[in-house]
Amino acid sequence: MKAIGFKQSLPITDQNSFIEFETAKPSPSGFDLLVKIEAISVNPVDFKIRESAAKDTTLDTPKIIGWDAVGTVEAVGDQTSLFKVGDKVFYAGDLTRSGSNAEYQLIDERIVGKKPKNLSIEEAAAIPLTGLTAFESLFDRIKVNPETDKGKTVLILAGAGGVGSIAIQLAKKIANLTVIATASRPDSIQWCKDLGADFVVNHHSLKEDLEKINHSQVNYILDFVDLEGYWETAAEIIKPQGHIVSITGSSKPLNLDILKAKSVSFSWELMYTRSMFNTEDIVRQHEILNTLADLLDAGTIKSTLTTTLKGFTVDNLKKAHEMQESGKTIGKTVILF
Missing domain, CATH: 3.40.50.720 (NAD(P)-binding Rossmann-like Domain)
Incomplete structure (x- = not known):
């Protein structure tokens, strides 16, 4: 599968700040879903981790970051019960695992919600984190x-x-x-x-x-x-x-x-606490995301999407990171695959 990552923490203007590469498509087990990703959004945490995760070192394997994602469940682990193959989902991921800047991702179903039905893929991708x-x-x-x-x-x-x-x-x-x-x-x-x-x-x-x-x-x-x-x-x-x-x-x-x-x-408040420590109430994030989906579908709240970049490319990922680093963005920036 195609993925975009980095081996060194470099300025976003550097040619190698992000690199495209091929890696094996993972298989789900336990509570994991295998999700085919259709859109991601970029948050300040993305560029902060890009700037710090490989400082003064070169990683052997590119690090895949990215958290917000919308996609379709392609396969499920043997302990799953909340979703089935074909379900449209959205989620904000887990700091301790490989991220959403890839064509496929494994994600614990207990931190995944149903995609809002009335929102476009890009509108939904702006929401989870x-x-x-x-x-x-x-x-x-x-x-x-x-x-x-x-x-x-x-x-x-x-x-x-x-x-x-x-x-x-x-x-x-x-x-x-x-x-x-x-x-x-x-x-x-x-x-x-x-x-x-x-x-x-x-x-x-x-x-x-x-x-x-x-x-x-x-x-x-x-x-x-x-x-x-x-x-x-x-x-x-x-x-x-x-x-x-x-x-x-x-x-x-x-x-x-x-x-x-x-x-x-x-x-x-750290949104990743529940997934990082596998807390007893980890499924609370599944419940919150479903609540948000219902509020969005009802029109009670609306998506905060302001910018959509079309195409899962190194250039678009760099552009999204540059926007976040400026500190002047309003709302959310999404990359549509």
């Missing part, structure tokens, strides 16, 4: 209750990004929260408003803008951009007994003491 991350942030980490927490405020840092774009919709349409998103460019501000944000504030003047809209403090903060840079500000603007969730990490230890007086909760 960001959808799971946003959903887990709100409902597994904060544990928002749409009835008792109705009207509470959530600040979404980087509202126009891939995760922010889904989080705005889930927070507004499902969690019943008052949604404040950050954005600074005219196109990203409008994007956030179109997705349902009640307010859009500029991250360069965050505290001042929050005061202008009479929300100087918020119940929840979802950090999808730069926890280290926002940490002290977040501690100031979070309400007592509020909750902060971050997906971004920090290069230095964070001072948790600044949250103590307010009894603020803090959670990390």
Whole structure:
């Protein structure tokens, strides 16, 4: 089968930053599905791993990365029960296994969902990783209750990004929260408003803008951009007994003491935790993806696809990585096979 990978962590402009090669088509066993891939999307995690996985070394075998994918089940393992051959599926993959930048992939069915019927292949491919991350942030980490927490405020840092774009919709349409998103460019501000944000504030003047809209403090903060840079500000603007969730990490230890007086909760969110550690509730991701598929089919939320590149080629993969590295993309970029 055709695959695209890399042997060295090189700048995306380097001729060998991605290489096309042939490798054996795998066979499923256990809980695995063999999926013939029809579209993938590219996320920031893709270029971050490309930049770090083969630094100062040359791999013997090219590393295949990529996580979001849509495809058709071609074969199933002997312990599968959720899907059958011919089913259309979508998923966000597993950091510990070979990725979706290939014609076929093995994937544990417990982290796979049914493809939304009413969406095109490319629209569906834009959803899994960001959808799971946003959903887990709100409902597994904060544990928002749409009835008792109705009207509470959530600040979404980087509202126009891939995760922010889904989080705005889930927070507004499902969690019943008052949604404040950050954005600074005219196109990203409008994007956030179109997705349902009640307010859009500029991250360069965050505290001042929050005061202008009479929300100087918020119940929840979802950090999808730069926890280290926002940490002290977040501690100031979070309400007592509020909750902060971050997906971004920090290069230095964070001072948790600044949250103590307010009894603020803090959670990390990593969408890969369940698959990396084969947690007891790993099938939860199958359930979340099916829930997202139902919401998309019903039109309650919409795909965040903004760019489609046609053809599974080295050039298109490079182009998608360049776009992610710019930090200025709105929504999601998909490669259609």
